[in-house]
Amino acid sequence: MIPSAPARQTRPDTTIAVCRGACRLMRQSGRSVLLEMPLPDGRRADIFIVAPNGELTIVEVKSSVEDWRVDTKWPDYLAWCDLLYFAVPVDFPRVLIPQEVGLIVADGYGGEILRHSTRRPVAPARRKSLLIDCARLASERLARLEDPDFVELG
Numbered sequence: 026m027i028p029s030a031p032a033r034q035t036r037p038d039t040t041i042a043v044c045r046g047a048c049r050l051m052r053q054s055g056r057s058v059l060l061e062m063p064l065p066d067g068r069r070a071d072i073f074i075v076a077p078n079g080e081l082t083i084v085e086v087k088s089s090v091e092d093w094r095v096d097t098k099w100p101d102y103l104a105w106c107d108l109l110y111f112a113v114p115v116d117f118p119r120v121l122i123p124q125e126v127g128l129i130v131a132d133g134y135g136g137e138i139l140r141h142s143t144r145r146p147v148a149p150a151r152r153k154s155l156l157i158d159c160a161r162l163a164s165e166r167l168a169r170l171e172d173p174d175f176v177e178l179g
Contacts, residue, residue, distance in 0.1 A: 039088040039114055046131030047072060047084050047112035050138070056082070059163055064105050065154070068098060072112070073159060081147055081155060082108040084129065089114075093121055105155065108142040 048058045051074050062073030072084035083106040087093045093113075102109055110127035113119070119139065122128050127142030147155070169175065 037088075040086055040092075042133035043088060043112050043114050043131045043136075044071065044086045045133050046136040047086065047110075047129050049134070050129065050131065050136035051082070051084070053135075059159055062159060062162065064102075065158075066101060066104070068101055068105075070102065070105070073106075075156065075159060079152060079156065080108065081106045081152060082110065082142075084110045084112050086112045087117065090118065090121065093117075099126075103145060105147070105151075107144055107147055110138070110142055112136060 044060070048060070051058050051072070056074045056076050059073045059075075060071065062070045064070060070083040071086045074082040074084065076082070083102045085096070085099055085102065087096065093111075099109075099111075108127060110129050111122050112129040112131045113122070115130055115132060117130070119128060119130075122140075124140075125143050127138060128140040129136045129138050131137075
């Protein structure tokens with residue numbers, strides 16, 4: 026019998042693995058993570074992170090070069106966080122990621138920051154609003170897990 030080649034991850038599998046590894050990295054450093062956080066401008070952060078000191082980080086996950094090339098919206102995220110990172114798989118060509126944003130390499134088990142992000146402080150009123158939105162969304166998601174049969178009235 027001829028040994029088969031190792032299974033190649035599909036794009037959704039790669040996205041899930043990179044996201045999991047980036048989240049583990051952030052949680053190991055004491056930060057709280059929330060996936061798919063809607064932002065006031067209509068964008069949605071792949072990973073929204075709150076540090077114990079209230080610092081806000083957004084991590085955008087890119088699973089492939091094609092995924093990176095079609096993303097022209099990433100500069101919009103800069104207005105909603107103190108730090109912006111891209112999380113990519115190990116085999117991603119790192120030279121594609123702009124120097125002004127951070128770089129995380131991750132897989133399904135963990136991640137590593139290869140380049141730290143430039144810090145751009147969010148205005149205090151915007152920070153407060155984002156923290157409230159984050160807390161409400163996290164609370165609602167937890168409530169739906171605890172009571173999946175709940176039906177909103179009106």
